[in-house]
Amino acid sequence: MLRRLGVLVGLIAPALPAWSAADGFVDAYYVPSAQIKESSPGFPEESVSGDGVGVHATVPLGQLFFVNGEFQHNNYSDSNSSGHINEYRAGGGIESSPDKARAAVYGEYIRLDPEKADSADGFGLHARVTFDVIPPLNLFGEVGYVRLTANGDTIDGPEFLIGGAFSFTKYIAAFADYRISHLDGNGENESKDRLYDVRVGVRLNLGPVMSP
16 A cells, blocks of 8 residues: 555656645555444443554645545454444545644545444534644644434544644655544433544645645
């Protein structure tokens, strides 16, 4: 995957400044720590952990608008509910004008496909802030709301993400982030699910970045 990303960089990097005016990036990443904690009334809390891989892209459309997409595959292997979960996200939004600090809001469709459970899908609404601390270093954070439905049961709650990226060149960076999702069941479904993902990878910058 990383080799293919390197080829992609070589092919499209020279053309990027001509069409990209807003922030954008393509990530290829590894999930060294993926954890799910689940609890239901009358039952002890269960916890499973594992790892995974993923790709994520935010593509600018002019000065302010962007679209995003993400695929993540996590493997969990330390309980009776072991297996993998495929996660799909796609959406878009609007961001503020280019500056050292930027704000964005976006919505997305989300689908979770567990190997040993029913699929769930729904939507997420998020607000994102990025800040260039020094020319090579960018910090970012998100807060959002996620609502998913499976077999008529709804789970929803807040989602948080925090991370940073360091640009080695104008286009190539390394990044790390941490995403937490708190999803609680409604109605007859009173389960509480907590998802914790640590992600590290390489980033291809598509939009304007401050030169190191």
